[in-house]
Amino acid sequence: xxxxxxxxxxxxxxxxxxxxxxxxxxxxxxxxxxxxxxxxxxxxxxxxxxxxxxxxxxxxxxxxxxxxxxxxxxxxxxxxxxxxxxxxxxxxxxxxxxxxxxxxxxxxxxxxxxxxxxxxxxxxxxxxxxxxxxxxxxxxxxxxxxxxxxxxxxxxxxxxxxxxxxxxxxxxxxxxxxxxxxxxxxxxxxxxxxxxxxxxxxxxxxxxxxxxxxxxxxxxxxxxxxxxxxxxxxxxxxxxxxxxxxxxxxxxxxxxxxxxxxxxxxxxxxxxxxxxxxxxxxxxxxxxxxxxxxxxxxxxxxxxxxxxxxxxxxxxxxxxxxxxxxxxxxxxxxxxxxxxxxxxxxxxxxxxxxxxxxxxxxxxxxxxxxxxxxxxxxxxxxxxxxxxxxxxxxxxxxxxxxxxxxxxxxxxxxxxxxxxxxxxxxxxxxxxxxxxxxxxxxxxxxxxxxxxxxxxxxxxxxxxxxxxxxxxxxxxxxxxxxxxxxxxx
Amino acid sequence: xxxxxxxxxxxxxxxxxxxxxxxxxxxxxxxxxxxxxxxxxxxxxxxxxxxxxxxxxxxxxxxxxxxxxxxxxxxxxxxxxxxxxxxxxxxxxxxxxxxxxxxxxxxxxxxxxxxxxxxxxxxx
Numbered sequence: 223x224x225x226x227x228x229x230x231x232x233x234x235x236x237x238x239x240x241x242x243x244x245x246x247x248x249x250x251x252x253x254x255x256x257x258x259x260x261x262x263x264x265x266x267x268x269x270x271x272x273x274x275x276x277x278x279x280x281x282x283x284x285x286x287x288x289x290x291x292x293x294x295x296x297x298x299x300x301x302x303x304x305x306x307x308x309x310x311x312x313x314x315x316x317x318x319x320x321x322x323x324x325x326x327x328x329x330x331x332x333x334x335x336x337x338x339x340x341x342x343x344x345x346x347x348x349x350x351x352x353x354x355x356x357x358x359x360x361x362x363x364x365x366x367x368x369x370x371x372x373x374x375x376x377x378x379x380x381x382x383x384x385x386x387x388x389x390x391x392x393x394x395x396x397x398x399x400x401x402x403x404x405x406x407x408x409x410x411x412x413x414x415x416x417x418x419x420x421x422x423x424x425x426x427x428x429x430x431x432x433x434x435x436x437x438x439x440x441x442x443x444x445x446x447x448x449x450x451x452x453x454x455x456x457x458x459x460x461x462x463x464x465x466x467x468x469x470x471x472x473x474x475x476x477x478x479x480x481x482x483x484x485x486x487x488x489x490x491x492x493x494x495x496x497x498x499x500x501x502x503x504x505x506x507x508x509x510x511x512x513x514x515x516x517x518x519x520x521x522x523x524x525x526x527x528x529x530x531x532x533x534x535x536x537x538x539x540x541x542x543x544x545x546x547x548x549x550x551x552x553x554x555x556x557x558x559x560x561x562x563x564x565x566x567x568x569x570x571x572x573x574x575x576x577x578x579x580x581x582x583x584x585x586x587x588x589x590x591x592x593x594x595x596x597x598x599x600x601x602x603x604x605x606x607x608x609x610x611x612x613x614x615x616x617x618x619x620x621x622x623x624x625x626x627x628x629x630x631x632x633x634x635x636x637x638x639x640x641x642x643x644x645x646x647x648x649x650x651x652x653x654x655x656x657x658x659x660x661x662x663x664x665x666x667x668x669x670x671x672x673x674x675x676x677x678x679x680x681x682x683x684x685x686x687x688x689x690x691x692x693x694x695x696x697x698x699x700x701x702x703x704x705x706x707x708x709x710x711x
Numbered sequence: 712x713x714x715x716x717x718x719x720x721x722x723x724x725x726x727x728x729x730x731x732x733x734x735x736x737x738x739x740x741x742x743x744x745x746x747x748x749x750x751x752x753x754x755x756x757x758x759x760x761x762x763x764x765x766x767x768x769x770x771x772x773x774x775x776x777x778x779x780x781x782x783x784x785x786x787x788x789x790x791x792x793x794x795x796x797x798x799x800x801x802x803x804x805x806x807x808x809x810x811x812x813x814x815x816x817x818x819x820x821x822x823x824x825x826x827x828x829x830x831x832x833x834x835x
Contacts, residue, residue, distance in 0.1 A: 355786055362793045369800055373807070381808040382820030385736065388801045392743045393731065399790060400724075400750045406783070407757030 226284035228274055229297040229350060231267035232307050235260060236343030243336035250330035254322070257335035261318045264342070265311040275304040276696065281703075283352070292413045296352040301700035302552045303349035306479060309556050310349070312682060313471040313563045314342050320567050320675030321464045323574075329462065332374050338468065341367035345472045348480060354402045354412040354488075357480055358395065361444065365391045368473060371465045372457060383460030390453040394443035401436030404429050414488050422491040434493040437484050438500065444477030446530045447537055448507040455526030463573070466522060467566035470529045471559040478533055478555065482540045486548055487704040494543060501541035501632055507534030508639035515646045519581045521569040524650060528565070528605060531639060532558045538636055539620045542627040549701035550619035553694060557604070557612040557686060564601035564679035571598070571672045572654050575665040581650065585657040590665040593673060595655055600680035604687065606647040607640050611687035619694070716756040723749030736805045736815045743801065747794035751787045758783025 239260030246253040274282055285296035317338070325334050341364055348360035365388070372384045406412055408429040409420060424430065439450075446454040454474070458466045485493050485500070511531035518524035536558070539551030569579075571594055576584040588595050604613035617640055624633035659665065686693055727749055730742025758780035766778040805815075812819040 355789070359789065359793065362797065366796065366800060369804065373804060376807060378808075378811045378820065381804055381811060384804050385739075385801070385808065385817070385820060388797070388804065389731065389739055389743065392797055392801070393746065396743075396746050396750050399747075400753055403750065403754040403757040403783075403786075406754075406786075407759070412782075 225274070225282035225299075226297075228267065228271050229282055229284045229299060232264055232271060232311070232346040233297075233343050233350060235264045235267060236339040236346065239264075240336045240339035240343065243339055244333065247331055247333055247336070250327045253330055253335040257339055258318045260339055261311070261314050261342070264346075265315055268307045268311040268346075271299060272304050272308045275299045275301060276699070292411065292416045295356050296413070297350045298352040298415070299350065300352075300483075301696065301703045302479065302482070302555070305552070305556060305696055305700065306475065306559070307346050307349050309559045310342065310345055310472060313468060313559060313679070314338075316563065316567065316675040316678045317464050317468050318675075319678065320467070320570070320672050323669035323671035324464045324570060325462065329374050333370065334374060334462075337367045337370040337374070338465075341371065341468065341472070345476050348476050352414050354405065354414060354417070354484070357484075358399050358402055361398070361476070361480070362395055364473065364476065365395065368469065371469075372461045374462060374465070377460075380460045383457040386453040387457040390443060390450075394440045396440075397436045397443070398440035401433040401440065404433035404436070408433065414483070417488045418490060421489055424492065426492070430489075430492060431495075434485065434489050434496055438481065438493075438496055441477050441481035441484065442500075442503060445474045445481055445533050445537075446477070446507075447503045447533060448510050448530070451507065451511060451530045454530055455523045458526045458529070459520065459522040459579075463522075463566060463570035466526075467563045467570070470525070470566050471563035474529060474533050475536075475555050475559050478536050478540075478551075481537075482548065482551060482704065486540055486543070490705070497541050497543045500537055501629065504534045504537035504541050505632055505635040507531060507537065509534075509635055509642075512639040512642035512646065516642060516649070520579050521572065521581055521584070521650070521654070522566075522579055524581070524646065525562070525565045525569055528643065528646070529562050531643065532562065532605075534639070535617065535620050535636060538632050539623055541632070542623055542629055544623060544627045545698070545701045545705050546626055547620075547623040547701075548704055549694070549697040550616070550623040552700045553619055553690075553697040554616040556693065556697070557616040557683070560679050560682050560686075561601045561604045561613060564676055564683065565605060567672065567676050567679070568594075568598040568601060569654075571668045571676065574672065575668055576654075576659065577666070581653040583660060584654045585659040586665050587655040589658075591668055594668045594676075597673060597676045597680045598655075600683050602647050602651060604683050606644045609687075612683050612690070613687075615687065615690045615694070619697075713756055713760060716752065716760065720749050720753040720756065723752060734817045736808060736817055739817070740798065740801055740805055744794065744798045747790065747798075751790055751794075754783055754787050754790065 243253050243257055246256055282299040285291055285294040287294050344360050344364035348357055351357050369384050369388055372387055373380045443450040458469055508531055511527045515524050515527035536551045536554045539547045572584055573579055604611035607613045607617045621633045621636055727742045727746035730738045762777045762779055764778040766781040768775050808820055
């Protein structure tokens, strides 16, 4: 395949698939097979794109409409983005397998397959685009698909979650759009590679400072950095479980990727004054959300707070402004997407076995389902940062980068938050797995499709944990692309 | 002239934020619609409003002379469409919330945190 075809595939295939899935909404079983097929083909395309991006011949670039570069809207296979697309498709595949047991006929009739494919396409688009305004459009498309998925059962709590999600999401998107407008007014271009080349050389101006602050605020809201995280656990808890797992993996990381791309990659030294603000936000997110997770008894909210806390670690890495910090953030993003999705899939299985989201009602998993417990232990230990799983390396890289950049206090906060995370994970483990159920009934069996979906993600976590070197290399390459040669070069 | 437009955009955004902070769901909805309008006006000003000439290259000329910036207008057009779509979707959600609770108070939907009986609400 040529470069433009390869670049358009991870976006075009899911969106085309979503259109066909809409036509199939009267045939839910067929729609399920169709969406599974589309995800499989897109995954193959994502692997091909990833291989093409690290073969050393420079990034693949396509500008639509045959415009010269810097004028038309273009897609560029930048490194962290391409790596994340691979992870997105891995999570989408695991979710498609898991959904066989979790998403029933009624939800599929309501358009689950089409919305999920549209969401995947929009996230991939945001990861590939080389144009600031186009980035905004992909975020809005993802928001529309996400709203449909949150409200799919039309329950009252879902409506409440969706209104919060929509309110926060639209305000964030508007802030981003305002920032983008100011950037265009000040520079006359929206192409990220061009902006990365000209922005650091410009004298500081009010317009650019406000633009950078608006964009940072907008993406911080999208990625759920404290104190802008309040909407996230409630909205995620309302969504169907498979959807929550995909949100946890995709939505916050999409926001954070864009934050890192624009603040570190495009603005670069022009926004260096914003990095201490980002460091403060990161420290607050890590500490407060890890603390809040300790107080939760609803498993979905508990993991929801951990999702936000993990974004804090990534932000800590990115806020250092060094190449090592950005590499650590990229590695953390890759690890965290897999682990967060897997944790949500795991608590969905516990809910299926014990019949409640409440930890107090759960228990007895270790006696009833050894295979599930073995699969669930991988993301749990990885979240806690126990070696040799991927979470250990990810945390280690962030801490090391923090110390190396002279931001020891940030590393200290990260360590304290890690300790709180271990306590919270241990609590979840004891309540769900070790403890007997309060009424001593036997648990229901976990369906095989759920176990298969979890097994895929657990295997990926183990692979990264046992052999982190190539992934760290790729993260370092990604950091070099972002900080050095410009966003789309 | 730019200053007038900029102040107008600022006023619209300020009104919109005030409305979004309300508890009334309809006000939130209208506030969000107004917010995107304010930002669209800002985008328009950002493109420069000095010239009203259409962006066409004159006959015989090789380059474009001073003219209105077509890109900004394309951006605004896109932003209007997106803003309209999101407003409609949010309106549908608010309508559903009204039918579920017979109330437009955002607090009526605050039962999100802990559904009374999680078991009763799991469709197949």
